[in-house]
Amino acid sequence: MSRSANPRASRGAAALGGPSSVVETACPLDCPDACTLAVTVDRGKVVEIDGSHKNPVTDGFICAKVRKFGERVYGADRILYPGVRQGRKGDGAFKRVGWDEALALVADRFTRAKADAGGASILPFSYGGSNGLLTQDNLDAQLWRRFGTSRLARTVCAAPTGAANQGLYGKMASVTYQDYPHARLIVLWGVNPSASGIHLVPFVRDAQKRGARLVVVDPRSTPHTHAADLHLAIRPGTDVALALAVHRYLFTLGHADGRFLREHTRGADQLRERAEPWTIAKAAEVCGLEEADVERFAALYAQSSPALVRCGWGLERNRNGGSAAAAVLALPAVGGKFGVRGGGYSMSNSSVWNIDRTWIGAEEPQTRLVNMNHLGRALTEYNDPPVKVLFVYNCNPAVTVPDQRRVLRGLEREDLFTVAFEQVMTDTARYADVVLPATTFLEGYDFAKAYGPIHLELARPVVDAVGEARPNADVFGDLCARLGLLVGDEPAGELDLMVRVLDALPGTIGDKLRAGELPSPPFGTSPIQFVDVFPNTPDRKVDLFPAALESEATIGLYRFQPDPATAAYPLALISPSSDRTISSTLGELPRTDVTLLMHPDDAGERGLSAGDLVRVFNDLGEVHCTLAVAAAIRPGTISLPKGLWRRSTRNGFTGTALVPDALTDLGGGACFNDARVQVASLAMA
Ligand SMILES: Nc1nc2c(c(=O)[nH]1)N[C@H]1C(S)=C(S)[C@@H](COP(=O)(O)OP(=O)(O)OC[C@H]3O[C@@H](n4cnc5c(=O)[nH]c(N)nc54)[C@H](O)[C@@H]3O)O[C@H]1N2
Numbered sequence: 306m307s308r309s310a311n312p313r314a315s316r317g318a319a320a321l322g323g324p325s326s327v328v329e330t331a332c333p334l335d336c337p338d339a340c341t342l343a344v345t346v347d348r349g350k351v352v353e354i355d356g357s358h359k360n361p362v363t364d365g366f367i368c369a370k371v372r373k374f375g376e377r378v379y380g381a382d383r384i385l386y387p388g389v390r391q392g393r394k395g396d397g398a399f400k401r402v403g404w405d406e407a408l409a410l411v412a413d414r415f416t417r418a419k420a421d422a423g424g425a426s427i428l429p430f431s432y433g434g435s436n437g438l439l440t441q442d443n444l445d446a447q448l449w450r451r452f453g454t455s456r457l458a459r460t461v462c463a464a465p466t467g468a469a470n471q472g473l474y475g476k477m478a479s480v481t482y483q484d485y486p487h488a489r490l491i492v493l494w495g496v497n498p499s500a501s502g503i504h505l506v507p508f509v510r511d512a513q514k515r516g517a518r519l520v521v522v523d524p525r526s527t528p529h530t531h532a533a534d535l536h537l538a539i540r541p542g543t544d545v546a547l548a549l550a551v552h553r554y555l556f557t558l559g560h561a562d563g564r565f566l567r568e569h570t571r572g573a574d575q576l577r578e579r580a581e582p583w584t585i586a587k588a589a590e591v592c593g594l595e596e597a598d599v600e601r602f603a604a605l606y607a608q609s610s611p612a613l614v615r616c617g618w619g620l621e622r623n624r625n626g627g628s629a630a631a632a633v634l635a636l637p638a639v640g641g642k643f644g645v646r647g648g649g650y651s652m653s654n655s656s657v658w659n660i661d662r663t664w665i666g667a668e669e670p671q672t673r674l675v676n677m678n679h680l681g682r683a684l685t686e687y688n689d690p691p692v693k694v695l696f697v698y699n700c701n702p703a704v705t706v707p708d709q710r711r712v713l714r715g716l717e718r719e720d721l722f723t724v725a726f727e728q729v730m731t732d733t734a735r736y737a738d739v740v741l742p743a744t745t746f747l748e749g750y751d752f753a754k755a756y757g758p759i760h761l762e763l764a765r766p767v768v769d770a771v772g773e774a775r776p777n778a779d780v781f782g783d784l785c786a787r788l789g790l791l792v793g794d795e796p797a798g799e800l801d802l803m804v805r806v807l808d809a810l811p812g813t814i815g816d817k818l819r820a821g822e823l824p825s826p827p828f829g830t831s832p833i834q835f836v837d838v839f840p841n842t843p844d845r846k847v848d849l850f851p852a853a854l855e856s857e858a859t860i861g862l863y864r865f866q867p868d869p870a871t872a873a874y875p876l877a878l879i880s881p882s883s884d885r886t887i888s889s890t891l892g893e894l895p896r897t898d899v900t901l902l903m904h905p906d907d908a909g910e911r912g913l914s915a916g917d918l919v920r921v922f923n924d925l926g927e928v929h930c931t932l933a934v935a936a937a938i939r940p941g942t943i944s945l946p947k948g949l950w951r952r953s954t955r956n957g958f959t960g961t962a963l964v965p966d967a968l969t970d971l972g973g974g975a976c977f978n979d980a981r982v983q984v985a986s987l988a989m990a
């Protein structure tokens with residue numbers, strides 16, 4: 306019997322039973338805001354989820370999607386018990402079994418696969434389903450490392466922006482939401498906080514009320530573009546050209562900050578050289594913008610201080626994404642925008658805590674590294690060894706990674722043993738041989754880490770686990786025990802692990818979390834760049850031309866790869882975050898917003914009108930859905946929401962069916978927005 310196979314003891318506020326009470330916890334989903342939540346619990350059930358006032362950034366409000374999270378917790382799609390497949394892969398029919406039987410089967414398959422084809426024939430597959438410190442890179446990592454499975458490069462998101470930020474600044478802490486009101490110019494570059502991080506919105510508005518100018522760089526209209534002084538509706542994948550044109554403007558017109566460049570940077574000459582070809586006129590042409598608008602933007606940036614660039618993730622999801630992020634992040638160094646509150650750059654702050662995951666009780670072995678964007682290839686082509694066992698958790702790759710058709714073909718393989726450890730019956734879980742029910746964040750502990758503001762918070766269970774769901778740490782601890790991989794009295798479950806993490810966190814962070822506070826790093830919640838924080842590069846300087854990036858980048862750093870459009874597939878399909886889901890999480894709930902957005906010119910050319918049923922297609926796949934026509938997107942670009950479930954479209958394929966599994970120029974990221982497609986009426990097909 307394993308150390309933690311017993312059903313979980315009743316715990317948390319739910320154990321109190323009785324009349325309704327409000328319990329505080331935190332939202333650990335993959336959203337920059339990490340809200341503090343006030344959850345009303347009545348007779349052991351969640352009845353309302355709202356924002357708490359304890360956290361000044363949350364400020365008493367949360368997004369509509371997490372307000373509805375109770376519908377997921379108690380919904381029809383929730384997985385309540387472990388199950389073993391009945392019928393064909395993809396049917397989603399399972400026979401209920403006990404935890405003991407399910408985990409014994411999984412452990413047996415692991416052992417057999419390792420004996421037959423080596424540990425690398427097992428592929429663990431995960432991303433940021435719950436983004437906290439307990440649900441990933443923990444006992445899961447310990448299991449994979451000690452068992453010697455393949456390793457996973459977690460590159461589906463933030464790989465190019467992360468590589469650029471690491472290369473230029475060593476991932477220095479960036480400007481947090483709280484300091485936006487100090488800015489005189491805010492540039493929202495490839496980011497749409499009105500959907501993807503709503504707590505930034507009031508700070509941007511506040512800045513505008515105080516007179517700040519707002520520039521938005523986005524091929525679509527968003528609530529921010531309506532309020533902007535300048536909307537640059539850029540052609541997707543061309544941001545590197547725009548950013549380099551601004552650099553060239555700064556250098557050639559005497560707006561570059563020579564003193565800052567001398568004292569705090571390296572590589573300015575090489576950057577300047579790469580920017581040289583990008584005149585305003587050339588950039589405008591490549592980016593599909595008016596010359597006058599590009600020039601106005603460059604002049605505004607040159608003249609404003611504090612000037613703040615928020616570098617989002619929309620600009621990274623293409624062949625030029627790494628160079629684009631690097632060129633955007635280099636702007637404040639060249640323009641001399643650091644050193645003042647509200648000036649500099651703002652992006653993911655997820656790695657500024659300096660938290661060493663000492664709680665992973667094993668070194669990483671140098672086993673095969675699989676890029677998660679190549680899952681389809683790995684399942685259908687890799688042979689040395691082939692993937693025999695796939696263990697999916699915190700992730701829904703049947704709909705979220707590139708080349709959906711190939712991924713599904715791989716998942717259909719009869720000789721593949723797939724485990725899905727999931728909260729709900731996702732499109733991926735339907736292909737599993739064994740499903741294991743996971744708790745949601747309302748049923749377990751986690752550490753929610755904000756990456757827009759900077760704070761940590763302990764998420765606590767507010768209700769008992771639904772059905773027989775168990776938290777990640779319990780299940781990975783159990784598997785470690787079954788496979789003889791626990792050493793001494795190492796934690797084998799969530800509670801022990803939580804205590805170990807609390808003890809291992811640097812300084813007084815653990816004590817503050819225990820006391821229910823929201824600790825921040827030593828430099829506080831709103832650092833000024835180059836006053837409170839400096840680059841974490843070896844010489845503490847900004848590296849404007851990192852050698853490592855120059856040699857990694859597909860055709861060199863700050864260089865432009867042309868659009869992949871062809872005559873057959875001329876339209877650029879983008880798939881931005883929507884306010885209905887977090888990636889595909891909550892995508893199971895009924896929705897009416899699943900339409901393909903197209904500009905009236907493109908619709909007219911194709912004889913299409915709003916409400917038509919259309920097929921969006923290329924050589925990789927095809928999606929059938931309803932058309933929406935509006936000038937809210939630039940001509941030549943069309944948009945489908947990110948994170949759709951297969952049930953949301955007419956033919957069971959989603960945007961990722963049209964996405965090539967090509968990798969970004971830096972970081973091995975996904976090129977979601979390099980999908981080039983054609984659209985036609987379904988009636989005419
Ligand atoms: N509601 C909600 N919130 C979320 C998420 C969600 O799915 N839903 N996802 C979370 C996650 S995992 C992430 S990574 C973040 C992402 O959040 P964001 O950084 O906002 O990224 P996206 O939503 O991918 O795209 C942002 C904007 O970029 C635009 N865009 C697309 N291509 C380009 C381009 O080539 N250049 C430029 N300049 N703009 C482009 C899109 O039209 C979109 O408006 O949000 C997090 N928050």
Ligand SMILES: Nc1nc2c(c(=O)[nH]1)N[C@H]1C(S)=C(S)[C@@H](COP(=O)(O)OP(=O)(O)OC[C@H]3O[C@@H](n4cnc5c(=O)[nH]c(N)nc54)[C@H](O)[C@@H]3O)O[C@H]1N2
Binds near residue numbers: 704731961
């Ligand atoms: N077309 C297109 N696709 C995209 C993008 C795009 O721009 N366009 N963006 C991409 C981005 S930014 C990202 S980050 C990825 C994200 O893609 P995924 O990592 O697949 O994220 P989710 O779709 O949210 O799926 C997470 C799953 O983890 C489960 N889960 C949550 N918490 C736990 C837990 O504690 N334990 C276990 N066992 N399971 C848990 C949830 O139920 C959910 O089904 O999607 C990418 N997909």
Ligand code: SF4
Binds near residue numbers: 333334337371
């Ligand atoms: S998803 Fe984001 S905005 Fe919504 S509750 Fe969670 S942290 Fe807050």
Ligand SMILES: [Mo]
Binds near residue numbers: 335462
């Ligand atoms: Mo993401």
